[in-house]
Every structure is written in C-alpha cells, then in structure tokens.
Amino acid sequence: MKTAITEMFGIQHPIIQGGMHYVGFAEMAAAVSNAGGLGIITGLTQGTPEKLANEIARCKDMTDKPFGVNLTILPSLTPPDYPGLVKAIIDGGIKVVETAGRNPVDLLPPLKDAGIKVIHKCTSVRHSLKAQDIGCDAVSVDGFECGGHPGEDDVPNFILLPRAADELEIPFVSSGGMADGRSLIASLAMGAQGMNMGTRFIATKEAPVHDNVKQAILAASELDTRLVMRPLRNTERVLNNAAVERLLIKEKELGDTITIQDILPEVAGVYPIVMMEGEMDRGAWSCGMVAGLIHDIPTCQELIDRIMLQAEEIIARMQAMARA
Numbered sequence: 001m002k003t004a005i006t007e008m009f010g011i012q013h014p015i016i017q018g019g020m021h022y023v024g025f026a027e028m029a030a031a032v033s034n035a036g037g038l039g040i041i042t043g044l045t046q047g048t049p050e051k052l053a054n055e056i057a058r059c060k061d062m063t064d065k066p067f068g069v070n071l072t073i074l075p076s077l078t079p080p081d082y083p084g085l086v087k088a089i090i091d092g093g094i095k096v097v098e099t100a101g102r103n104p105v106d107l108l109p110p111l112k113d114a115g116i117k118v119i120h121k122c123t124s125v126r127h128s129l130k131a132q133d134i135g136c137d138a139v140s141v142d143g144f145e146c147g148g149h150p151g152e153d154d155v156p157n158f159i160l161l162p163r164a165a166d167e168l169e170i171p172f173v174s175s176g177g178m179a180d181g182r183s184l185i186a187s188l189a190m191g192a193q194g195m196n197m198g199t200r201f202i203a204t205k206e207a208p209v210h211d212n213v214k215q216a217i218l219a220a221s222e223l224d225t226r227l228v229m230r231p232l233r234n235t236e237r238v239l240n241n242a243a244v245e246r247l248l249i250k251e252k253e254l255g256d257t258i259t260i261q262d263i264l265p266e267v268a269g270v271y272p273i274v275m276m277e278g279e280m281d282r283g284a285w286s287c288g289m290v291a292g293l294i295h296d297i298p299t300c301q302e303l304i305d306r307i308m309l310q311a312e313e314i315i316a317r318m319q320a321m322a323r324a
C-alpha cells in the first residue's frame with residue numbers, strides 16, 4: 001500500500017510501532033521493520049547517548065530496513081542529555097525520529113539539518129497544528145483510547161482523526177486503539193495516512209518483554225484499563241492491578257493536595273521490573289483499551305501480513321457494496 005507516510009519513511013506498509021519504554025529495544029524495532037512497517041527504538045529507555053548508539057548499532061545488525069528512534073520530552077529536574085541523544089541518532093544514520101511529550105522545537109534544527117523526518121505524537125488538534133507550525137514533517141494523532149499518556153482533553157479517535165484531517169496540511173497517522181485491518185481502513189477513511197500501534201505490538205513473539213506481560217494483555221478486556229495521575233495533569237492509561245488500585249485510592253483520599261512524592265511507590269522505577277521480570281503488580285504500566293481486541297501472540301510478520309490482508313478484504317467488500 002502506498003500513502004504519504006509510506007513514501008515519507010520509505011516503508012512498505014503504513015504501520016508504525018510507537019516508542020514504548022522498556023519494550024522498544026532493537027529486537028522490537030527490527031522485527032517490525034523487517035515485516036515492512038516502521039519499528040522504533042525508545043531513546044529514553046537507553047538513557048545515555050552511548051547506550052543509544054549501541055542500541056542503534058544492534059538494530060542495524062538485525063535489519064537493513066528503515067527504523068526510527070523515539071525521543072520523549074518529559075518535564076524533569078534532571079533531564080536526560082537530549083543534545084547527546086540527538087547526536088547519537090544523527091551519527092547512527094537514523095532517518096526518522098518520533099518525538100512525544102513536550103514541544104520538540106529545540107530538538108528540530110539539528111534533526112532537520114541532518115535530513116531526518118520528524119513525526120510528533122499529539123493528543124489534540126491544537127498541538128498537531130503547533131507541530132506543523134514548528135516544522136514537523138508528520139503527526140501521530142493519539143486518541144483518548146491510547147495506552148500511555150492521552151493528554152487531558154479526552155477526545156476519542158472517531159472525533160479526533162477527522163478533526164485533524166480537517167485542519168492539518170502535513171500527513172498524520174492514527175494512534176490509540178489500533179489493532180487490525182479494520183483499524184487501518186477506518187483510519188484511512190478518516191483522513192490518516194497510516195496507523196501507529198503500541199499495545200498490539202507488545203503481544204507479539206518478538207516483543208522483548210516477559211511472557212507475563214503478553215499474557216496480561218491477552219487476559220485483559222477493553223474495561224480493564226484505568227486513568228492515573230489525572231490530578232497531576234500527567235494522565236496515563238494503564239492496565240489495572242493491585243498497585244493501580246492503591247494509587248487510585250490515594251488520589252481519591254488526597255484530592256488536590258496530592259504530589260508525585262505520594263505515588264512514587266506505584267510509579268517510580270516500575271518499567272524494568274514489570275517488563276523484564278514480569279512482576280505484573282509492581283506498579284502502573286501503560287496499556288491501551290485495545291487490549292480488548294488482542295487475543296493472540298503472532299510474529300510481527302504474521303500480524304502485519306494479517307492486517308494488510310484484512311484491509312484489502314475490507315476494501316473489496318466496500319467496493320462491492322458501493323457498486324451494488
């Protein structure tokens with residue numbers, strides 16, 4: 001399939017694997033890229049420029065297809081070495097960067113000078129327009145359904161995507177709640193040029209996480225995620241578990257007086273323990289409502305092939321309907 005996104009990123013299928021903390025290692029990104037999508041290494045999981053450079057090199061050993069790097073820009077008292085990470089990306093010959101979190105304007109000049117395409121993940125039309133204004137090449141429009149940080153506007157993709165299509169001039173992909181060929185065709189119908197998936201890619205054979213994580217996603221329904229940290233205006237959609245229930249009780253009891261210190265036991269340092277060691281109740285970890293649509297653990301190749309086949313079948317069915 002050819003869209004503005006496949007052309008921009010030099011990929012076969014308009015399917016992107018969004019950056020995911022402690023999931024987006026070289027193995028994940030290479031598997032998605034080898035299957036014809038765009039795999040993405042998560043920069044902040046590596047943390048330092050040296051480690052990121054090493055991860056990029058490892059990924060290059062596993063694929064000769066294009067892959068990207070995610071740079072998530074978080075508010076932090078001790079921010080990571082973003083200029084160093086950008087240099088590692090440029091020196092590593094990466095051609096696509098997915099930015100997320102805060103406005104990436106400060107990172108753009110060196111990336112653009114190096115000819116790197118930047119796709120910024122946004123949870124609102126106004127942030128998408130800002131991304132377009134500052135010179136991003138594309139946007140990943142992340143609806144309220146998404147795993148991770150859906151922002152504070154709570155607009156689901158059935159509204160957000162056509163709104164983005166009405167306003168944006170640069171191409172965008174849908175993100176949040178995407179799982180299969182139906183998601184892809186619906187996204188294209190609403191004006192997107194492809195789709196981004198997070199949670200769906202965790203439940204694949206190659207995802208380098210503990211099997212407990214994959215089984216938890218399979219066992220979950222669309223009713224099993226919760227929104228945490230809303231009182232801190234840092235809302236995150238996570239899979240419900242004992243730690244999340246504890247966290248939500250704290251949020252209720254402390255109300256507006258809550259600070260990040262109050263919830264550190266439930267959110268700090270959780271990812272390596274959940275993703276690597278499979279201690280599922282250790283804390284809050286991102287997961288989308290799309291878990292309700294995930295029932296198996298295919299390879300990335302099987303998943304992407306299946307999505308594209310289903311998409312073609314839907315197009316054929318619709319053409320037959322239109323002609324009838």
Ligand SMILES: Cc1cc2nc3c(=O)[nH]c(=O)nc-3n(C[C@H](O)[C@H](O)[C@H](O)COP(=O)(O)O)c2cc1C
Nearest residue numbers: 018019020021100146147148176177198199286288
């Ligand atoms: C476990 C997990 C970790 C994530 N970590 C990040 C991250 O570090 N940076 C980022 O930009 N997005 C992160 N995301 C968001 C994904 O890139 C993607 O936007 C989101 O998962 C899309 O929603 P979906 O899960 O419904 O497909 C994460 C998502 C999950 C499920």
